[in-house]
Amino acid sequence: MASLVSPSSLSVRLxxxxxxxxxxxxxxxxxxAGFSINSKDCSSSSFEAELKSVLSQRDILxxxxxxxxxxxxxxxxxxxxxxxxxxxxKEIACYMGLELGKICIKRFADGEIYVQLQESxxxxxxxxxxPTCPPANENLMELLVMIDACRRASAKTITAVxxxxxxxxxxxxTQGRESIAAKLVANLLTEAGANRxxxxxxxxxxxxxxxxxxxxxxxxxPVILDYLASKMISADDFVVVSPDVGGVARARAFAxxxxxxxxxxxxxxxxxxxxxxxxNLIGDVNGKIAVVVDDMIDTAGTIANGAALxxxxxxxxxxxxxxxxxxxPPAIERLSGGLFEEVIITNTIPVKExxxxxxxxxxxxxxxETIWRVYGDSSTGFESHLGLGID
Numbered sequence: 001m002a003s004l005v006s007p008s009s010l011s012v013r014l015x016x017x018x019x020x021x022x023x024x025x026x027x028x029x030x031x032x033a034g035f036s037i038n039s040k041d042c043s044s045s046s047f048e049a050e051l052k053s054v055l056s057q058r059d060i061l062x063x064x065x066x067x068x069x070x071x072x073x074x075x076x077x078x079x080x081x082x083x084x085x086x087x088x089x090k091e092i093a094c095y096m097g098l099e100l101g102k103i104c105i106k107r108f109a110d111g112e113i114y115v116q117l118q119e120s121x122x123x124x125x126x127x128x129x130x131p132t133c134p135p136a137n138e139n140l141m142e143l144l145v146m147i148d149a150c151r152r153a154s155a156k157t158i159t160a161v162x163x164x165x166x167x168x169x170x171x172x173x174t175q176g177r178e179s180i181a182a183k184l185v186a187n188l189l190t191e192a193g194a195n196r197x198x199x200x201x202x203x204x205x206x207x208x209x210x211x212x213x214x215x216x217x218x219x220x221x222p223v224i225l226d227y228l229a230s231k232m233i234s235a236d237d238f239v240v241v242s243p244d245v246g247g248v249a250r251a252r253a254f255a256x257x258x259x260x261x262x263x264x265x266x267x268x269x270x271x272x273x274x275x276x277x278x279x280n281l282i283g284d285v286n287g288k289i290a291v292v293v294d295d296m297i298d299t300a301g302t303i304a305n306g307a308a309l310x311x312x313x314x315x316x317x318x319x320x321x322x323x324x325x326x327x328x329p330p331a332i333e334r335l336s337g338g339l340f341e342e343v344i345i346t347n348t349i350p351v352k353e354x355x356x357x358x359x360x361x362x363x364x365x366x367x368x369e370t371i372w373r374v375y376g377d378s379s380t381g382f383e384s385h386l387g388l389g390i391d
Contacts, residue, residue: 076156077375078121082130082146084139085350088163089129091364096372101126105142113142115149122154127198127371132166132185133349134326140166140185144192151193159196159374160189161367163348164296164324168203171210186210198370200348200363201295201323204246218370220323220346223361225257227344228291228321235259239288239315243306244268247294254293254321264290266306286314289341296324297345300331307339317341324348325360 080101081089093100102118128150130143143160150158170181189197190213198216202208208215238261242251248265255261264283290310292303297320307318318340325345327335335343336355345351346363 076124078119078124078126078155079371080117080126080128080146080150082128082139082142084131084133084142085129085163085348087350088131088347088362088364088367091347091362092129092161092368092371095365095368103146105146113138113145115142115145117149117153120153121150123156125157125159125375126150126155127159127161127375129161129163129367131162131164131348133164133324134166134328136166140188144188147189147192147194157195158193159198159371160194161198161371163200163363163367164326165199165202165207168207171204171207180210182207183210186212189213196374198367198374200346200367203295216370216374218363218366220348220361220363220366221254221257223346223363223366224321224323224344225254227359227361228258228319233289235261237289238262239264239283239285239290241266241283241285241290241292241306241310243292243294243302250295251293254291258291261291262288264310266309268302268305281309281313285310288315289317289319290315291319291321294320294322296326297322297331297335297343298326299328300334304334304337304339311339319344321345323363325351325358327351327353 077098078101079089079093079096079098080103083105089100101121104114104116104118106114108114128143128146130139130146132140132143143162147158147160165182165185167181167185170179171183173180186197186207187210190211194213196214196216197211198218200218201220202217205217208217235258238258240251240255240258240261241264242248243266245265245267248263251265252263255263262283264281264285266281267279269279290307292306292310294303297303303320303322307320310318320335320340320343322344323346325343326349332353332355336357340357342359343355343357344359344361346361348363351358351360
C-alpha cells in the first residue's frame with residue numbers, strides 16, 4: 001500500500017529541482033494536497049516517476065488552492081555585497097540558505113572604484129547589500145557603481161538593500177539656501193538603475209516620498225524589544241524616553257510595544273550641527289529604568305546630555321537603544337563614561353571600536369525575511385507578521 005512521504009524527505013529530492021527553499025515549499029505542497037507516493041524504496045526509479053507524476057498535476061494543486069514554486073527559483077535570486085558591511089551580508093545570505101554572489105570591487109591608484117560581477121545575473125532579481133555609512137561618499141559611490149554594473153549585465157530587477165541610509169538627516173530645509181541631500185541621493189539611486197530600495201529605520205518617514213521607485217521600510221525595534229524582554233525586567237519599572245521632540249512618535253510606538261510603558265521627553269535646544277544643549281525633562285523618571293530610544297547615535301552629544309539629565313532626575317538606570325550606531329568621535333568616550341547601564345544597537349553599521357556597555361544585535365533575519373517576501377511578491381505587512389516591524 002502506498003504511503004505518504006514526509007515533507008522533510010521529499011524536500012531533499014525536490015531541492016534538486018526547486019532549490020533549497022523551493023524544495024521545502026514543494027514538499028509541503030505535495031503533502032498538503034494529500035497525494036500518496038510510494039516510499040518503500042526511496043532510491044528506486046519508480047519513486048522518481050511517481051514524484052514526477054504528482055508534480056505534473058499542477059492544475060489539481062492549483063484547484064486545491066496550493067501554489068507550487070516555479071522551477072529553480074533560487075537561481076533567479078542573487079545577493080551581492082559591497083565592502084561597507086560584508087559580515088551583515090553574509091549573515092543575511094546564511095539566513096536565506098544562499099551564497100553571496102561573486103563580485104570584484106577594488107580601487108584604482110587615484111581612488112576611482114572598479115566593480116565587476118564575476119557571475120551571470122541575466123534575468124535575475126539582484127539584491128545589493130550596502131549601507132552608506134562612514135565613509136559615506138565612498139560607500140554611496142560604490143553602491144551606485146554596483147547598481148550600474150548589474151543594470152549593464154541585464155539583471156531583471158535591482159534592489160538596493162541599504163541597512164543605513166546616509167544623508168537621511170538632510171531631509172528638509174531649516175535655513176535658506178540649504179540642499180536637501182536625501183532627495184538628491186534618492187535620485188542618484190534611481191538614475192543609476194535601482195528598481196527598488198529596502199531601507200532600515202530611515203531618519204524620518206518623509207524620506208520615503210523622495211523616491212520615485214518602491215521603498216520597503218523595515219524597523220529594528222522588534223529586535224531591540226525582544227532583547228529587552230529577555231532581561232526579565234518588570235514592565236512597571238520601565239519609562240521610555242525620547243531624546244528630543246522630533247523623536248516622540250518613535251518613542252511612543254516603542255513604549256506601546258514595551259507593555260505600554262510611560263513616556264518622557266527631553267527638551268533640548270540645538271546650537272549647531274552635532275552640538276546640542278539639554279534644557280529640561282517632561283515626564284517622571286524617578287526610581288525608574290529609563291530607556292532612551294532614537295534611530296541613530298552619531299556623536300552621542302544628544303543622548304549623553306539626556307542621560308545626565310535623567311540621572312539628575314532620579315532614574316536608577318539608563319539604557320540607550322538605537323538602530324544605527326554611527327559613533328563619530330567622541331561618541332565612544334561619551335557612551336563609555338558611566339552614564340549608561342547598557343548601549344544597545346544593531347549591526348546595520350559595522351562597529352570598529354567596542355566598549356563594555358555595548359551590545360550589538362543582528363538584523364540579518366529581519367532583512368533576510370523581507371528580501372524573501374519582496375522576491376516572492378508577498379505582503380511585507382500582513383497581520384501574522386506585524387512583529388517584524390515591516391511597513
